[in-house]
Every structure is written in structure tokens, then in C-alpha cells.
Amino acid sequence: MTLWFWIIVACVVAFLTKLLGYLVPRKWLTNARVARVAGTLTIGLLAALTVANTASTGQHLVLDSRLGALVAAAIALWLRAPFLLVVVAGAAAAAGLRLLGLP
């Protein structure tokens, strides 16, 4: 039930954030510093999510088949593969390495 509650909170906050852009005076958000923070936050969060999903299990740092998925995804992105193919490459690498006996 708490999960449902926080899902709804996230949805409401996301909508209000979008709407805010339409309601506040233009000057406020064209501020270069605000735009920079929005940009670096996006980069930082995605980098953190990438690393946490690759190398952590609970509070432990672990290296397992997911590292292979990261490498496969990077190669696919390097080759300019579309997003869906990148995701499939990641899944295939992780599944394949597990078939070979890696954790």
C-alpha cells in the first residue's frame, strides 16, 4: 500500500513540475544557473542509476554478469544502435554470461 502511495505522489509531483514551467514567469527559469542545475541533475542521476544497477546488491558492491551487460550496451550505443536494441543487448549479455556460469 505504501508503494501505491508513493507512486501517486511521484505522479502528482511530476505533473506539477511540468505545469510549473507553464506558470512561472519566463525570467525565472531562463536563469542560466537554474537551467544548468536541471541539466547536471539529469546527467548525475542517470549516471548514478547506471552504476547502482550495475554494481550494487543491497548495500554491497558486487561485480557480476551485469557488468557484461554494461559493456554490451556501451558497444551497442557506440555503434549507434536504437534504444530498444541496446536494451536487448544488455539482457542478452547478462543472460548469456549466466548460462556460462557467472553469477
Place this chain on the structure above:
Amino acid sequence: MPTTLRDSPGARVGLSIAVATGLYGISFGALSVASGLDVWQTAVLSLLLFSGGSQFAFIGVIGGGGSPVAAASAAALLGIRNAVYGMQLNALLHPRGWLRLASAQVTIDESLATSTGQSDPVEQKRGFWVAGLGIFVLWNAFTLVGALAGDALGDPKQWGLDGAAVAAFLGLLWPRLRSREAGATAAVCALATVLAVPFVPPGVPILVAAAVAGAIGWFGYRQGPEGEGLEPDVDPYPGTDSTDGGPHS
């Protein structure tokens, strides 16, 4: 001279970006179910939260054993860029009344990029609505397909779905790493995450990294090009630098 909708460049680009983006709703649906949400919760995220990065962030934190509060916080922080997009779109399209609410809901990376990539105001409007509404419909449909398929798969690890989540996050990050400074920001935040993992509960390292990223943006805002990190995850205008083409800077 406005063209008919059939020959509209804005609508054409909007449609192709809608198909490309909508399709990867499949991966969100499957990963969301694999991370422990049910099909309904997954569908609600796509319907109401409707912002790819924030949705992946929410399920990424939950899947890593983080609390729902940490998941909602990560999603909210990742959505802040949408406020900047909303401001840009408001200046371009001037929606009024309930249209303003609808535009807010479909304000995402791709609808902004499609719209600002056009120079004619009519095409900007068409690009925004065709991309925004097209993605909304397809993203929700394919989320459901992915969630139902994921539900039927059984053990998500056996199918490498945890690897798919890693790939999805890297895929969302990749197009934003165009400058050296963006790469440095990503590296510092990645390091902060790794250092934080052993000391704080799951999910919280993401928020630690967000604080570091916010500080980098706040104190280092004079360096690097404007609009850093605000590139769409699917580029509607490949071959050109879409952040330079728009009238939004």
C-alpha cells in the same frame, strides 16, 4: 506558408519519433514488473507520471531494494528538467485553458526536441502535439504489452532483465554526454554512488549523487554549453545538433 497536415514536416518527424519512443515502452513495462511492481502500478506510472527517465528511475530504485520514498525522490529530481522544457514550450506555443494542462502532461524530452527543431510556429505546434500525443498513446500501449510479457516470463534474472535495466540507464545517459564537462559530471556522480553504497540504505546513493550533481551545476554553471544534459534520449533530428537548432537558447 503552412502546409497541410499530410506534408507537415513537424508532424512527420513527430510521428517517427513517436513510433521509436513508444516502442521502448515495452522495455519499461517488462523491467517494471521484474523490479517488483504489479501490472497496474506499471500502467499508472506510464499514464500519469509519463516521463521515461523518471519512470525508469522509480523502478530502478525499487528494483535495487530502495524504499518507495527514495524511488519517488529520484523520479521527482529527474523530472525537474521538464519544468525548464515547459517554460520553453510555453514561450513557443502559448497554450491556454485546459490545453495548458494537456501540454504540461505531454511535456517530455522528445516533444520539446521535435517542436524546437522546427522554425515555423505552425510546425512547432504540430511537431509538439504529434510527438507528445503519439508517444503518450504508444508508450502506454507498449508499457502494457511489456508488463504482461514480463509477468509471463518468470525469473527475470534468467532472462537477463537486470542487465537490460543497466543498458536502459546507459542508453538514457549516453546522448547527454556530448561534452567533456558532461562526461566529468557523470564520472564524479558515478564515483559518489559507488562510495555511498556500503554506508547508506539502497536507493539513497542515487540521492547522494543528485546532491553532488546539483552542486556541480550550481557552482560551475559558467562552464560548458547551455542546455547541457537537456538532450532528448531519442534524437528526432539525427545528424544535426538539435540543441543548437532551436530558438530556445
